Amino acid sequence: xxxxxxxxxxxxxxxxxxxxxxxxxxxxxxxxxxxxxxxxxxxxxxxxxxxxxxxxxxxxxxxxxxxxxxxxxxxxxxxxxxxxxxxxxxxxxxxxxxxxxxxxxxxxxxxxxxxxxxxxxxxxxxxxxxxxxxxxxxxxxxxxxxxxxxxxxxxxxxxxxxxxxxxxxxxxxxxxxxxxxxxxxxxxxxxxxxxxxxxxxxxxxxxxxxxxxxxxxxxxxxxxxxxxxxxxxxxxxxxxxxxxxxxxxxxxxxxxxxxxxxxxxxxxxxxxxxxxxxxxxxxxxxxxxxxxxxxxxxxxxxxxxxxxxxxxxxxxxxxxxxxxxxxxxxxxxxxxxxxxxxxxxxxxxxxxxxxxxxxxxxxxxxxxxxxxxxxxxxxxxxxxxxxxxxxxxxxxxxxxxxxxxxxxxxxxxxxxxxxxxxxxxxxxxxxxxxxxxxxxxxxxxxxxxxxxxxxxxxxxxxxxxxxxxxxxxxxxxxxxxxxxxxxxxxxxxxxxxxxxxxxxxxxxxxxxxxxxxxxxxxxxxxxxxxxxxxxxxxxxxxxxxxxxxxxxxxxxxxxxxxxxxxxxxxxxxxxxxxxxxxxxxxxxxxxxxxxxxxxxxxxxxxxxxxxxxxxxxxxxxxxxxxxxxxxxxxxxxxxxxxxxxxxxxxxxxxxxxxxxxxxxxxxxxxxxxxxxxxx
Numbered sequence: 001x002x003x004x005x006x007x008x009x010x011x012x013x014x015x016x017x018x019x020x021x022x023x024x025x026x027x028x029x030x031x032x033x034x035x036x037x038x039x040x041x042x043x044x045x046x047x048x049x050x051x052x053x054x055x056x057x058x059x060x061x062x063x064x065x066x067x068x069x070x071x072x073x074x075x076x077x078x079x080x081x082x083x084x085x086x087x088x089x090x091x092x093x094x095x096x097x098x099x100x101x102x103x104x105x106x107x108x109x110x111x112x113x114x115x116x117x118x119x120x121x122x123x124x125x126x127x128x129x130x131x132x133x134x135x136x137x138x139x140x141x142x143x144x145x146x147x148x149x150x151x152x153x154x155x156x157x158x159x160x161x162x163x164x165x166x167x168x169x170x171x172x173x174x175x176x177x178x179x180x181x182x183x184x185x186x187x188x189x190x191x192x193x194x195x196x197x198x199x200x201x202x203x204x205x206x207x208x209x210x211x212x213x214x215x216x217x218x219x220x221x222x223x224x225x226x227x228x229x230x231x232x233x234x235x236x237x238x239x240x241x242x243x244x245x246x247x248x249x250x251x252x253x254x255x256x257x258x259x260x261x262x263x264x265x266x267x268x269x270x271x272x273x274x275x276x277x278x279x280x281x282x283x284x285x286x287x288x289x290x291x292x293x294x295x296x297x298x299x300x301x302x303x304x305x306x307x308x309x310x311x312x313x314x315x316x317x318x319x320x321x322x323x324x325x326x327x328x329x330x331x332x333x334x335x336x337x338x339x340x341x342x343x344x345x346x347x348x349x350x351x352x353x354x355x356x357x358x359x360x361x362x363x364x365x366x367x368x369x370x371x372x373x374x375x376x377x378x379x380x381x382x383x384x385x386x387x388x389x390x391x392x393x394x395x396x397x398x399x400x401x402x403x404x405x406x407x408x409x410x411x412x413x414x415x416x417x418x419x420x421x422x423x424x425x426x427x428x429x430x431x432x433x434x435x436x437x438x439x440x441x442x443x444x445x446x447x448x449x450x451x452x453x454x455x456x457x458x459x460x461x462x463x464x465x466x467x468x469x470x471x472x473x474x475x476x477x478x479x480x481x482x483x484x485x486x487x488x489x490x491x492x493x494x495x496x497x498x499x500x501x502x503x504x505x506x507x508x509x510x511x512x513x514x515x516x517x518x519x520x521x522x523x524x525x526x527x528x529x530x531x532x533x534x535x536x537x538x539x540x541x542x543x544x545x546x547x548x549x550x551x552x553x554x555x556x557x558x559x560x561x562x563x564x565x566x567x568x569x570x571x572x573x574x575x576x577x578x579x580x581x582x583x584x585x586x587x588x589x590x591x592x593x594x595x596x597x598x599x600x601x602x603x604x605x606x607x608x609x610x611x612x613x614x615x616x617x618x619x620x621x622x623x624x625x626x627x628x629x630x631x632x633x634x635x636x637x638x639x640x641x642x643x644x645x646x647x648x649x650x651x652x653x654x655x656x657x658x659x660x661x662x663x664x665x666x667x668x669x670x671x672x673x674x675x676x677x678x679x
Contacts, residue, residue: 170284
């Protein structure tokens with residue numbers, strides 16, 4: 001997916017007791033296949049009907065249960081946002097800001113009349129810069145429009161998560177992954193060629209002639225390919241300790257002499273440079289520094305021009321949008337653009353997410369859901385504690401530290417305790433859409449810069465309340481569940497415990513387990529990167545995780561393309577742990593209620609509760625997906641594909657075999673000797 005305690009007794013008052021009259025609600029029994037056996041392909045057994053009933057429409061490259069909830073959330077938010085304009089909100093209020101940005105996004109007539117005019121002064125500034133002004137231009141770009149060549153910013157200190165540290169890193173890539181630039185197989189060449197066409201056409205849309213547009217494209221590709229050549233592989237990017245390279249300011253200046261460091265902090269950050277830095281990818285940052293010294297002014301300008309045009313294109317006229325869509329057709333396989341209102345909502349929520357979220361939770365998130373979740377989380381925490389204590393491969397010394405971390409995990413449910421203050425953001429209907437977006441960006445940047453020198457505010461959220469997702473933050477040692485995900489099929493107050501534990505219960509277990517996956521396990525109870533393992537236990541853990549890497553890497557997702565078990569390891573550990581922990585918590589909850597889950601009375605529409613538990617888990621990942629999207633996700637997503645999240649995870653779960661009578665010889669079966677059980 002990425003603080004409230006309640007006793008078990010209180011939780012039981014919220015959850016209705018199971019009875020023979022209960023019926024499936026989160027899980028649709030009509031989706032169950034009549035053709036596929038559970039032991040052959042459990043994912044398809046549970047979801048074949050759903051897959052047939054929800055064919056891909058041209059708008060989507062992938063459509064699944066998360067998209068169903070996203071559509072529901074979008075419709076709710078749309079009603080909220082469109083109704084605000086009718087209230088004639090007072091200038092400066094959150095309602096005014098939301099309405100202003102959304103209406104600017106929806107005004108395609110104005111944007112099409114303006115074309116590229118709103119960004120022409122910015123492009124002219126870049127074009128007209130003299131050789132003596134190139135350093136000024138570099139600083140101006142960093143202050144206002146991005147991080148060309150090198151990335152400098154602060155976040156929590158890996159070694160002391162209570163304070164911020166300044167980081168130096170390499171610049172990002174337009175295509176996101178180095179392989180698109182460096183590999184010459186058919187698919188990567190297709191994406192690369194589509195990206196070249198995107199750059200060239202967008203520069204023409206911005207007013208450049210064809211000759212200049214082609215030159216800009218070639219220079220951008222030259223620079224981004226050189227940056228890609230020094231960028232870490234996907235597998236290397238999971239090595240967090242390798243990113244911790246403390247250096248003094250004097251050392252950083254010596255390592256990267258072509259960056260105007262003193263001016264950078266005074267003019268772009270607004271404060272003096274700190275004495276201590278953390279360099280993450282040393283060589284990637286060095287490549288950016290080298291390019292600053294060795295590129296011609298023309299090459300740098302072309303790189304900056306694309307930075308402006310590429311980032312502004314979603315907020316300009318329809319020809320920019322259509323050009324971006326033509327690239328996306330190749331990149332992800334999508335066949336039709338999203339409707340304008342969805343894109344307008346995405347921008348509005350991107351900049352004013354908590355303002356929208358505050359309105360969302362008032363209307364759509366009952367306190368009862370929060371209370372239920374509080375109790376459920378504690379049940380899952382208790383279950384994980386049982387698993388840790390009983391681990392055969394972990395020593396008592398490491399178990400003590402693991403329990404300290406588990407008991408220190410903070411839980412955030414629904415929405416923040418305090419809302420963001422947007423009162424200093426300035427939006428104006430008289431300005432163009434792209435100008436209002438830039439004002440919103442600068443507000444966000446100023447809010448970010450205000451944090452420097454202050455303790456880390458652990459009350460902040462990394463997602464908006466209406467988001468259909470959840471996350472674990474290792475440096476805060478916290479799990480966060482926005483209100484948006486607390487809906488069926490994840491959670492429904494009218495559904496059975498089996499469905500809710502197989503849905504949101506597994507999600508909770510998943511996020512808890514992230515604290516103990518290959519990355520989260522490197523942080524202690526306070527969120528600091530500290531080794532709390534004995535050497536022997538760490539070796540045993542790594543041996544087990546390698547078994548999981550091998551299981552996923554053996555899966556061929558498309559002809560000749562295999563899943564990347566190393567890159568997806570953290571999510572795969574969390575999926576498996578979430579399943580095991582949630583099932584233990586489910587059994588404990590039923591035992592406390594005095595429910596015999598093996599009795600006839602406990603059955604739900606003729607199914608055993610254990611069957612319903614695993615079926616609703618599989619139901620979460622029902623989706624249809626295009627081949628292009630399978631390739632894109634396999635290359636760039638740390639999550640396994642939905643089908644693998646179900647089928648590969650469940651092969652390591654013996655109670656699952658027992659529930660469905662899966663035996664040796666069936667594709668879903670894995671003998672105990674080959675199962676990987678970590679948490």
